[in-house]
Amino acid sequence: MTDTFPAPMTTLPIEPLPPPPPDEPSADPRWQTLRSLNRSDRIYQRVLTGFALALPFLILVILGVLFVNSLPALKRFGPSFVWTSTWDPVAEVYGAAPMIFGTLASSFLALLIAVPLALGVAIFLTEFAPRWLRQPVAFLVELLAAIPSVVYGLWGIFVLIPFLRSYVVPPLKAVFGWTPFFQGVFYGNSLLAGGIILAIMIVPYIAAVSREVLLAVPTSQREAALAMGATRWEAVRSAVLPYGRAGLIGAIILGLGRALGETMAVTMVIGNRHDIGVSVFLPAYTMAAAIANEFSEATTNMYLSALFEVGLILFVLTVVVNAVARILIWRVARGAAVGSKAL
Amino acid sequence: MVASANARLRLETVNLTALFGQHRAVREVSLLFPAHTVTAIIGPSGCGKSTLLRCLNRMHELTPEATVMGEVLLDDLNIYGGDVNPVELRRRIGMVFQRPTPFPTMSIYDNVGAGLRVNGRRTRREMDEAVERALQQAALWDEVKDRLQASALALSGGQQQRLCIARAVAPQPEILLLDEPTASLDPAGTQRIEELCHDLKRLYTIVIVTHNMQQAARVSDYTAFMYLGSLIEVGRTNDIFTKPQVEQTEAYITGRFG
Amino acid sequence: MSAGTFRRHLTSRVMTALVVVLAFTAVLALVLILGDLIAKGASSIDWAFFTKSPVPAGESGGGVANAIVGTFIVVGLAALIGVPVGVGAGMYLAEYGSGRLGFLVRFVADVLNGTPSIVIGIVAWTFMVKPAGRFSALAGSVALAILMIPMLARTTEEMVRLVPHSLREAALALGYPRWRTSLKIVGRTALTGIVTGCLVGIARVAGETAPLLFTALGNLNFSVAVNHPMQTLSLQIYVYATGPFDEWHRMAWASALVLMGLVLIISLTARWVTRQRYGSVR
Numbered sequence: 074m075t076d077t078f079p080a081p082m083t084t085l086p087i088e089p090l091p092p093p094p095p096d097e098p099s100a101d102p103r104w105q106t107l108r109s110l111n112r113s114d115r116i117y118q119r120v121l122t123g124f125a126l127a128l129p130f131l132i133l134v135i136l137g138v139l140f141v142n143s144l145p146a147l148k149r150f151g152p153s154f155v156w157t158s159t160w161d162p163v164a165e166v167y168g169a170a171p172m173i174f175g176t177l178a179s180s181f182l183a184l185l186i187a188v189p190l191a192l193g194v195a196i197f198l199t200e201f202a203p204r205w206l207r208q209p210v211a212f213l214v215e216l217l218a219a220i221p222s223v224v225y226g227l228w229g230i231f232v233l234i235p236f237l238r239s240y241v242v243p244p245l246k247a248v249f250g251w252t253p254f255f256q257g258v259f260y261g262n263s264l265l266a267g268g269i270i271l272a273i274m275i276v277p278y279i280a281a282v283s284r285e286v287l288l289a290v291p292t293s294q295r296e297a298a299l300a301m302g303a304t305r306w307e308a309v310r311s312a313v314l315p316y317g318r319a320g321l322i323g324a325i326i327l328g329l330g331r332a333l334g335e336t337m338a339v340t341m342v343i344g345n346r347h348d349i350g351v352s353v354f355l356p357a358y359t360m361a362a363a364i365a366n367e368f369s370e371a372t373t374n375m376y377l378s379a380l381f382e383v384g385l386i387l388f389v390l391t392v393v394v395n396a397v398a399r400i401l402i403w404r405v406a407r408g409a410a411v412g413s414k415a416l
Numbered sequence: 417m418v419a420s421a422n423a424r425l426r427l428e429t430v431n432l433t434a435l436f437g438q439h440r441a442v443r444e445v446s447l448l449f450p451a452h453t454v455t456a457i458i459g460p461s462g463c464g465k466s467t468l469l470r471c472l473n474r475m476h477e478l479t480p481e482a483t484v485m486g487e488v489l490l491d492d493l494n495i496y497g498g499d500v501n502p503v504e505l506r507r508r509i510g511m512v513f514q515r516p517t518p519f520p521t522m523s524i525y526d527n528v529g530a531g532l533r534v535n536g537r538r539t540r541r542e543m544d545e546a547v548e549r550a551l552q553q554a555a556l557w558d559e560v561k562d563r564l565q566a567s568a569l570a571l572s573g574g575q576q577q578r579l580c581i582a583r584a585v586a587p588q589p590e591i592l593l594l595d596e597p598t599a600s601l602d603p604a605g606t607q608r609i610e611e612l613c614h615d616l617k618r619l620y621t622i623v624i625v626t627h628n629m630q631q632a633a634r635v636s637d638y639t640a641f642m643y644l645g646s647l648i649e650v651g652r653t654n655d656i657f658t659k660p661q662v663e664q665t666e667a668y669i670t671g672r673f674g
Numbered sequence: 675m676s677a678g679t680f681r682r683h684l685t686s687r688v689m690t691a692l693v694v695v696l697a698f699t700a701v702l703a704l705v706l707i708l709g710d711l712i713a714k715g716a717s718s719i720d721w722a723f724f725t726k727s728p729v730p731a732g733e734s735g736g737g738v739a740n741a742i743v744g745t746f747i748v749v750g751l752a753a754l755i756g757v758p759v760g761v762g763a764g765m766y767l768a769e770y771g772s773g774r775l776g777f778l779v780r781f782v783a784d785v786l787n788g789t790p791s792i793v794i795g796i797v798a799w800t801f802m803v804k805p806a807g808r809f810s811a812l813a814g815s816v817a818l819a820i821l822m823i824p825m826l827a828r829t830t831e832e833m834v835r836l837v838p839h840s841l842r843e844a845a846l847a848l849g850y851p852r853w854r855t856s857l858k859i860v861g862r863t864a865l866t867g868i869v870t871g872c873l874v875g876i877a878r879v880a881g882e883t884a885p886l887l888f889t890a891l892g893n894l895n896f897s898v899a900v901n902h903p904m905q906t907l908s909l910q911i912y913v914y915a916t917g918p919f920d921e922w923h924r925m926a927w928a929s930a931l932v933l934m935g936l937v938l939i940i941s942l943t944a945r946w947v948t949r950q951r952y953g954s955v956r
Contacts, residue, residue: 111501117853118770124762125775128782128827131820135789138797193696201690202697210701217704219937221881223908224930227915228707231714231923273703280700304686327788334790336884337908341916361792361884368796368888381796388793395788399781475847480772507849517844521862531848583848 135388143382145375154382160347162371167379169386171347175264175357176387179343180332182268182353183275188325191276195283195324200295200309211284218277226341229270234261234342237269242354257352262344265353270342271332279328286320286402287313323401330394334387336361360387426451427472427591427621431486434467434476441467443645444486449591449638454613454622456636456653458629460673464645465625469593472623473509474502490590507535509591510584510620514599516576518568518583525564527579531587550586553619554578555612574605581612585620592616594624598631610635629669633657641665708934715931718924723932727896728910734921738929740896741910744811745936747898748890748906749880751815756822756879757872763823764830764868769856771831779827786824794820795885803889811904814890818879825878829871833864866947873944877937883908907933 146154150167157168194214198207242259249255259265290313298312299305314321344356345366360383371377427449434442442464449455457465470476471484474495487494495505510531518527528547532538538546547564551557556578560571568579577597584592594613598606613622613635626632632639633653640650641664649656649665660666667673722737729736763783767776795817802813837860845859846852861868883906886892891903892913898904907929914926 111503111851113854114852117856121762121766121769122775124759125766125771125779125827127759128763128779128786128824131823132782132786134801135793135797138800139793142800190696190700193693194700197693197697201693210697213701213704216708216938216941217700219877219881219941220704220707221883221908221933221937223881223883223911223915224711224934225707227911227926227930228710230915231927232706232710273707276700276703304682306686306689307682310689330788334788334792336790336792337912341912361790364792364796365884365887368799384793384796387790391788391790392785395785396781398788399784473847475843478843478846503849503851505849506847511847513840513844513847515840517838517840519841519844519859519863521865530845534848534850534854580844587849 139381139385139388143378143385146378146382149375150379150382154379155386158347158349162373162376165373165375167375169360169363169379169383171349172358172360172363172383173386174349175267175343176333176359176361176390179264179267179271179339179357179359180329182264183271183332184325184329186269186272187276187279187328190272191279191324191328192283192321194276194280195287196309198280198284199287200313201305214277214280217273218281222274222335222337223341225270225274225338229266229338229342233270234266237261237266253351254353257350257354259354260344260356262342262356263354264343264350264357267339267343267357267359268353270338271335274335274338275328275332278331279324282324282327282402283317283321286317286324289320290316319401319404323398323404326394326398326401330391330398333394334361334391335359336365340365360384426489426491427623428489429468429471429486430489432468432471432488433485434464434471435483435485436479437481441645442471445642445645445647447640447647447650449621449623451621452617452619453637454617454624454635455638455640456632457623457625457640457642458627458632458668459642459648460668461627462644463642465642466595468642469511469595469623469625472591472593473506473511475506475511477502507531507587508589509593510587510589511593512577512580512584512595512597514596516573516580516600518571518576518579520567520569522568523565524560524568524571524579527568528582528586531583535587546586547582550582553585553612553616554582555608555615556582572605574601574608577601577605577609578612581609585616588619590620592620592622594622596625596627598626598628606631629657641668643668711927711931711934714924715927715929718928719931723928728894728925731917731919731922736925738907738910738925738932740893741905741907741929742932743896743898744890744893744904745880745906745908745933747900748811748814748886748904749818749876751812751900752818752822752879753872753876755815756819756875757826759819760823760826760875761830761868761872763827765834765856765861767827767831768834768860769852780831783824783827786820787828790884791817791821791882792884792887795888798885799888806901808901809889809891809903811890811900811902814886814904814906815900817885817889818882821882821885822875822879825875826871829874830864830868833867833871834860836867837863870944870948873940873947877940877944880940881908881933881937883912887912907936 146167150157154167154169155173156170157166158170159166159168160171161167198211202210238259238261245255294312294316295308298308303311339359340362343359343362345358345362346356347358348355350357364380364384368380371380429445429447432442432445433440445468457468459465467476472488476482476484484496487496489495490508493500519530522530525547528550529543532543532546548557551560556575559575560566568576571579581597598609601609610631613624616622624632624635636653638650639653639656641648641656643664649660649662651661656665657669660669724737724742725739726737727740728738763779767780770776771780798813798817798820802816803809841863842855842860845855850859886906886909890906890909892909893903893905911926911929911933914922914929917923
């Protein structure tokens, strides 16, 4: 065994050994498997890529189908579809204004109620809850998210609406009856019922995402504030909330996105009337509810096309809202699959 | 399938330069690792010793934007040559990492046999023999022979690291690369692994990276000192530690920096 | 303690109390709903409920056997389609998803996750029902699968990313090719988490109604033919709740309880699976 060592840091260029001719079969049979291994890697990558491509493919299909099927209505009504209030299948005149109004109004009302509740839950779970209470409460809130929409609707019809009629509407009328929002007769199915049920449905969603956003805030922020003598609440308000503000707004907008698309619970309690009314006691309509209600009754091509156009508007609206929400959340949580558990 | 035919096998780097993007982590290192010896590579953090090690079994290139210039010769075959399959190469070179990494869903037996399964089919008896032999070489057999089906996670840190050594030697590689193998172990565990190095060099050529100079002095036949990516000095361990030729080597060894 | 400090501490206590009240109001809603389900639905559940199909309108008796079986068939088929594609897409994102295509796929998945399910329903109607000329359980399954795929892609990716990089390196250093490392080492380690994600997705999809309205349509008779209309518990609840008969309303509560029970069992199984292996990764 030789003990010679090359001098450290040789700077002389050394001729590389000539590589073996590629066609010559190696003596060691193991080397011959090298090509098949690389092929397996390539196949694996191609298969996985194929599965992944299903996603952009799906979204293009959805967009395509919606657009192609709405073309007749788009051509017939143009932009006036959005602000016309008449929805008359007999005369074949379609205007989606009441649905669009109802979608936005019910979602806005839902956010008004849900945001304080959801933020309360999220802040409670991350900042104030004793350790032993966190898992059970979090689990309960997750369970709220697991309740199917149609079950919410069922509860809405037989429990919520009678409750509203007996215990909520009279006081509301007494105190706020002079405003245009609380006027008229309350028959049950109404914008109010729709908004409240939506609120309960989106609370767990906003809460879960907010909680993940708040958990992403580094503890050093809280500790720095507390070390400077802030009270518990002050630490939250001045150190944690501003840091996670973009993410929290994102969580709220995600909740909005969810509320916009909710179908079953809404169609069961909102009244399904093509009307724009300012009072929350009046029945209303949303885009999703309209499609659910009328799709099977659409006997003519134009009727169907109008409903597809409603679907297209709803789809584009939710895509935009969700994209905005994701961008805001991504800024805080950096690409993690936030909210995937609550979904 | 056995390494004995390559008893004269040598590992040698020729002007090896390793880059991460534009940054040169290893600069034109030429180093020879004679067969059946233990060579220690020492140096302060960031000197490129781990990177150099990872070039020896072509693990370096798995990092995005990592490239290599120069050659690494495994008994006159350049492992960076166009015809060489890195996956195949890594089956001839075993590696043990800083932290023990047993596969969590597998039993002790399956962990040791993991490297064998990719290397062709074997009968049950061949597997049993190979697993026992590997565990004996890693000085772990007596401790686990009654519970080979137990989860690998049931072992202590030191035992897990020896399990990783068993896993690395089971396919009977020619070279064994150890990247700071005792960094996360207690003194007892460290000692056992150092003892192993003495025994294992009969069968394999060992290259060990360590930032513990005393360990290098205890364990190795030859020592190479690196600093800022360059090879500063290399020689018999005794010589390096008693009469270093280069001023920087002496400074590092006497603790003046690093 | 000065007046200012006292006020600050008081504010803190008030806000803390407010936060607690809000949190418990939210939880209260859940308790009320579940309580109502049990109170109103439990009494109607008997053996006949599970084994019989609906009787003609207005009559009493009958059950939801067709809906229970239908739910299993439609959701099962949806899982058969959705799980491979969703998990495959998720594995892609975790293994090869750091480039531009990965970014696009991830973004699309997040957007699809927020798409209203009724929209998915009418799209599925267009290419599954309209050309075939009839409603079918298969069409419903396809619609549900479209809902599942982006969900599973993201949860799978998240679970696979949790596997420490050192495990991957150890396998590669042993001479495992990349595909084998991904499948047998990384995938196997993340398997528990991936299964949990699938179960959560299945539970979510089992409760869906809107995408089934115009695909599976519903069926008052007992049927297991996948190319014909099929009933599910969710559809059954919708029909019964919005119908005119008290008897139907009673059945609606009972069906809702059964559906909720099913969703709960799947969700709890998912949690139990994770708990079992919790100590093993890392």
